[in-house]
């Protein structure tokens with residue numbers, strides 16, 4: 001697991017460290033880390049600095065100082081000369097660093113425009129310099145132009161090949177593209193309590209993924225119920241059922257109007273035309289392709305009242321948005337995972353806005369449910385305040401039907417008894433991996449993503465377990 005801390009928490013921790021270490025020592029440790037990585041990644045010995053008005057610029061200037069001491073030719077553009085970090089600038093100049101109007105002929109640019117204090121779009125002069133960069137960029141702390149707490153971009157921004165950050169990771173490092181992220185220890189760890197966000201690693205997902213044991217049979221591992229699809233949209237049922245079948249061993253029951261289609265594609269699924277005779281399950285997936293008519297509402301009421309965890313996706317979310325009374329069917333103890341994309345979120349709660357973490361938390365709180373807000377960076381919030389982030393490395397999953405696959409994965413992990421937040425987090429991670437594996441550089445339909453689920457699970461499972 002990788003923890004991420006918001007800038008307010010980072011500043012509070014930094015203040016506590018600064019109270020007991022000599023002034024400037026934190027910045028010099030940070031800057032030494034920047035210089036070390038710069039030497040490693042730069043293709044040549046000419047490095048340029050973009051220096052903003054605050055300590056982020058100070059880091060860059062001190063890094064320039066260390067690089068000069070290693071014989072590197074370093075030039076710096078001061079975006080706001082009167083406010084440039086005075087000690088850093090003096091040291092940089094003394095070591096032979098040059099202050100210039102524009103960076104030309106450099107092998108690497110160190111972006112020290114703005115870090116923790118970055119808000120809103122890049123200032124026009126900074127944007128102008130960034131627009132003319134033609135060398136790879138190493139970002140100090142975070143790529144300038146990206147909001148460090150939300151990852152939101154409001155206009156031109158630095159595209160970093162590598163980001164060197166200090167003390168701990170910040171939300172931007174999981175929510176947006178920061179290139180290769182390197183963490184430099186500046187002694188913050190003892191001052192940091194639990195993180196604000198968590199990113200699951202492959203090993204976490206592998207450790208949590210349900211595996212049958214010697215005493216298991218098809219019932220003991222949790223039976224997944226799928227209430228999805230319709231005469232108009234049978235494919236959603238086929239995809240969601242397939243994902244549930246491929247994600248875990250045991251059994252999947254399908255109930256709905258697409259029973260024939262599901263049976264034809266997945267002979268192992270236990271299919272019935274009606275939710276009323278579906279039989280017992282340990283979790284329900286409801287919504288993909290289900291429709292929003294009276295019959296669909298009745299299906300949703302039935303699953304919410306079933307006393308088992310529910311993954312409510314797609315049309316189920318639309319129905320809950322259109323008719324909030326449907327929530328009354330839910331037993332308060334029934335865990336619900338809602339999986340909206342932005343438009344569904346808008347129907348349910350209102351505009352997502354720039355802060356996707358805050359948006360997911362708002363909905364989790366309002367509905368007392370785990371809310372998985374889909375996207376390139378998927379944010380998953382639990383009503384108790386825990387938040388997971390899962391950023392895709394490619395966008396191949398943005399294809400029709402891939403959400404149906406995700407809901408099937410979540411349902412099967414809920415049925416297996418995983419904590420609903422972990423179920424959603426593990427499913428999101430395997431979904432992203434399956435998309436990557438299936439696509440391998442070319443577009444894929446959702447059924448190809450589905451077929452790659454076994455390979456994705458193999459990729460996360462520990463090697464030692466058969």
Ligand SMILES: NC(=O)C1=CN([C@@H]2O[C@H](COP(=O)(O)OP(=O)(O)OC[C@H]3O[C@@H](n4cnc5c(N)ncnc54)[C@H](OP(=O)(O)O)[C@@H]3O)[C@@H](O)[C@H]2O)[C@@H](O)CC1
Pocket residue numbers: 014018026027028030031052053054055056057059113114115116117118119120121122123126140141142144145166186
């Ligand atoms: N604290 C510590 O112990 C340590 C801190 N460290 C370092 O300090 C950094 C934080 O430094 P900081 O707080 O001085 O602010 P910083 O990010 O440099 O911003 C400077 C000014 O930029 C401006 N600005 C705002 N938005 C902007 C935008 N979009 N585009 C352009 N400009 C924008 C805004 O000024 P404005 O233009 O609004 O007047 C703001 O005041 C941190 O990221 C890390 O690198 C490390 O050395 C480790 C120890």
Ligand SMILES: Nc1ncnc2c1ncn2[C@@H]1O[C@H](COP(=O)(O)OP(=O)(O)O)[C@@H](O)[C@H]1O
Pocket residue numbers: 314341374375376377378392394395396397398399400401402403404405406431
């Ligand atoms: N740009 C993107 N990069 C990576 N994944 C994405 C991107 N856009 C969407 N996705 C993922 O693709 C899936 C789409 O789900 P959804 O919108 O419900 O599709 P559908 O309703 O067609 O099944 C989600 O898992 C989402 O996180």
Ligand SMILES: [K+]
Pocket residue numbers: 056111112113114115139140141142143144
């Ligand atoms: K920066």
